[in-house]
Amino acid sequence: MRGPTKWIYQRCGTTIKKLSLELGGDAPFIVFPSADVGKAVKGALAAKFRNAGQTCVAANRIFVHESVHDEFVKQIAEAMDAELKSGHGLENGVNHGPIINQRQFDRLVKMIDESIAAGAKVVRGGKPGGGLFYPPTLLTGITLDMPVAKEEIFGPVAAILKFREEEEVVRLANGTAMGLAGYFYTGDVGQAWRVAEALEVGMVGVNEPMVSTCEAPFGGVKQSGLGKEGSLHGLDDYTHIKYICFGV
Numbered sequence: 001m002r003g004p005t006k007w008i009y010q011r012c013g014t015t016i017k018k019l020s021l022e023l024g025g026d027a028p029f030i031v032f033p034s035a036d037v038g039k040a041v042k043g044a045l046a047a048k049f050r051n052a053g054q055t056c057v058a059a060n061r062i063f064v065h066e067s068v069h070d071e072f073v074k075q076i077a078e079a080m081d082a083e084l085k086s087g088h089g090l091e092n093g094v095n096h097g098p099i100i101n102q103r104q105f106d107r108l109v110k111m112i113d114e115s116i117a118a119g120a121k122v123v124r125g126g127k128p129g130g131g132l133f134y135p136p137t138l139l140t141g142i143t144l145d146m147p148v149a150k151e152e153i154f155g156p157v158a159a160i161l162k163f164r165e166e167e168e169v170v171r172l173a174n175g176t177a178m179g180l181a182g183y184f185y186t187g188d189v190g191q192a193w194r195v196a197e198a199l200e201v202g203m204v205g206v207n208e209p210m211v212s213t214c215e216a217p218f219g220g221v222k223q224s225g226l227g228k229e230g231s232l233h234g235l236d237d238y239t240h241i242k243y244i245c246f247g248v
Contacts, residue, residue, distance in 0.1 A: 020227030020237035022056065022219060025180025026152050028173035028199070029059035032166070033067045034187035039207065041075045044158065047183050047209035049084060049136060052097050053156040054104075057181040057203070057212065060153055063169045066162045073160060077123050077138055084136040084156075086129065098132035099155060105132045108155040115139065115146040115159070125157075144172070152178070166191065174200045180220035181211055202228075 012019050029047055031040045047059035064072045087094040099105040109128055116122060116139075125137030137157040142149050148159040163169040173182060182201040186192050196204045202220035205211040212218055217228035227237040 018227075018237055018240075020219070020229065020234075021225035022180070022227075022229060023223060023225040024056045024152060024154075024178065025058075025201070025220060025224050026060045026176045026178040027057055027181045027183065027201070028169075029062045029182075030163075030169055030173060030184035030195070031062070031064045031068060031072055032184065032186040032188070032191060033065045034191070035068065035185035035207075036187065037068055037071050037075060040185040041072065041079050043183065043185060043205075043207070043209040044076055045079055045083060047205070048158050049080075049096065049156055052099065052134075054100055054154055058154070059158075059183055059209075061149055061161060061173070062158055063161050063163050063172065065169075066164055069160070069162050073123060073138070073140055076158065080124055080136050080138060086133050086135060096136060096156065099134055100132075102132065104154060105134065108134055108153070108157070111147040111151060111153065112137065112139075112157060115142070115148045118146050119143065120146055120148070120159070144175075166195065170195060170198045174198075177223045178220070179222035180224035181205065183209055183211075 009019065029044055044059060044062060084096050085093050086096040089097055099108060112126060116126065119141055120139045121141040123138040123140055125135035129135050134155055139148060139157065140160045142159045142161045148157060149161065179201045181203045182199040183205040184195055185207050192206050196206055200221060202224065203211045214230050216231050217233040218230045219225060219228040228234050
């Protein structure tokens with residue numbers, strides 16, 4: 001777990017306090033060859049770019065099967081041009097805001113610059129805007145040793161990685177210490193169940209980018225935290241169960 005998390009956990013341990021911790025994620029977004037590419041593009045826009053990519057469940061590593069890679073990249077680039085507009089949040093049509101603070105902005109710039117220097121191809125964006133605005137960015141040719149593939153981006157940057165086999169992409173998707181959310185698009189029902197069960201995350205979106213709702217348990221596994229928020233399960237972390245047994 002991260003430093004502050006260990007600090008909190010250690011101090012709650014002295015009095016046996018219950019904890020519910022939601023610590024962010026490194027969500028995979030997978031597009032299989034049987035997927036409806038148009039729907040996958042719409043899903044990727046929602047999962048990646050809402051709140052300028054600054055959500056704990058944001059798609060972070062976008063794995064696209066080699067057979068649909070070029071078409072997916074073409075469509076998402078066009079969709080980004082048409083649908084994402086940066087600016088003041090009170091202006092009509094604006095749906096893309098700034099990075100949360102200077103520290104994160106500088107981190108994001110460094111991450112993107114290093115990935116580009118390592119061979120990532122810029123399809124859209126890739127250079128800072130004015131102030132704390134970073135433009136919606138699309139990168140291809142991503143390899144696992146690049147910063148955008150190794151770290152949680154937490155910004156409006158879609159990093160595309162190619163894959164060939166289901167087993168391969170599940171292994172890559174699970175190759176992180178985090179496990180909050182995961183998304184994938186497929187037209188194969190059997191694959192939907194296999195992959196949903198195999199992904200090491202607390203929440204899975206199958207052909208669906210919006211997994212959060214107050215009626216469902218929200219939370220992750222591994223270093224994305226423990227416990228749940230929302231639904232009746234969210235009450236369990238703040239409930240002490242008492243068992244009473246009467247004799248006759």
